Amino acid sequence: MTSIPVDMKAGSQTMRRALPQSLVAWLFLAPAAVIFAVVLIYPMTYSAWLSLFQWDGVSPNKVWVGVENYVELFTANRVFWIALKNNVFWSLLSLVIPTGIGLGLALLLNTAFRGSSFFRSVFYFPAILSMSIVGLIWSWMYHPTLGLINQSLAAIGLTGLENNWLSDPSIALYSVFVAATWHNAGLPMLLFLAGLQTIPKEVMEASRIDGATRLQSFWFVTFPMLRETTMVVVAITAINSLKVYDIIYVMTYGGPANRTQVLGTWMYFLTYNHNEVGLGTAIAVILFGLTLFFAIPYTRHMVRN
């Protein structure tokens, strides 16, 4: 064994005689690259292409219509507008409510007290359940006669507030949102907790010694130092909330009267129930475009690190 320090890349030049390093690298990459190309790259490209056709998904001939599908969505498809509006509304609400609850819980649970890790688990647990299970559990909570919510309201005498939470068109989307929040608050909580851990204790102490109130020290010290965490949370929340699908499908099926439709579910119904594949894929492309708006800065941030 030689003791001469060898740079890894120079050292590997001996390997080159056997196989060039870049070829070895491609051999290691090959399984992932092939699967990724088949399952993601090819379908995405092909979807974008399909959105330019009128097609029922079955017949052999697809009719070229150019951007007409997009024009039709924006000018003639009433449900598309509801879905788009719901998506935007859902995303904005997601950036405030589950994120805010997550931040609040993180601040609360970052203090050392007996059982703080137990409480962290309690508040985090719903986040690992599947959205379909969350949807089922909450459909049950919202049951008009047997559900916990109406029964609780009745028990404290507020029968006037009882409601058909999922079948009343004016509140159904909010009801589903509450269920989603139960699931969605966990991740921001975890990320903010991790972020809070990176703030040196001394900084906090210094601000308190200088006479800052709790609120001041949060606003002027903690919050600015959480900036990077906040950016990540905002990006993830925005991306995930644009992709909302399963919980709506399970809880309301887009109803009543399409009032809880979002782009994800409307794409599904158009494509698989109405055989409007061109319109459906056009929605998928629009949804992807919206996601990219947040995804590009986020991806750059992650690749940079």
Next chain:
Amino acid sequence: MTASVAPLPDVTVRAPRLAVGSYVFYIAIAVAALIWSSPLFILFFTALKSANDFAQNGTFSLPQTIELSNFAKAWDVGIRTYFMNSLVLTLIKVPTGVFICSLAAFALAKMRLRGARAIFTIFVLGLVVPMQMTLVPLTTLYQHLGLIDSLPGLFFLYLGFGLPLGILILRGYFRSIPDEMIEAAFIDGCSWWDVYWRIVIPVSKPAIVSLLILDGISTWNEFILAQIFIRTQANRTLPLGVVQFSTEFSTAYELLAAGQIITIMPLILLYLFFQRYFVHGMAGAIK
């Protein structure tokens, strides 16, 4: 912030001391936790009640008798099939996926490769793609290949959609392994494969365990792909099957609740046993 899977420091050690150290604080947080968990409590109570008990005493009351037979019944009338499908799929898919991800992440982190950064970026972008963007072409492709309504077909889709997160986590961790270790191995006459298998993988155990758990949970929970590509009852996975189960037995509340508890039980156990890894993995994955 880095994409590494650095362990989260123990919060209790260096967190600010509790200033609100009063009963009020404890009561407030305990009440909040109770409200937060109430959907799960109700689910458990309902699963333990007899149909009569439920009909007479409603949602709120504690079970009069503990009816464990609800679980056996739910299991027998359908949940078993879904559970087994999900279990087999998860147990095969997750290790395979992590292995494939680790190979790719190793090449991207430690080898000289033109365009490695661009390739990595493309993989990471896969993390944000809405499923809908791939469904129609995949359906067509799977019809040609005869993979519609097949669990092996679903397996390949899960492999593909699991790649971005796996590569992201493992590449971050592999990069933190000092190059000197790898140089030393080369001097000892190791090949790239030896370096990967005998050095990088063993020292990356924390990241790999985190990823196994994260990927296990997301595979266990997957809904959309199963919904589109599985057609018959015999091939349904649990998240899909339990929704169907709820429609079929829509008035047998104790069975529905038992079915849902069975669905989430593996997650509860996993969470109890591996919580530490899980939290680290998640924090490392997202940052």
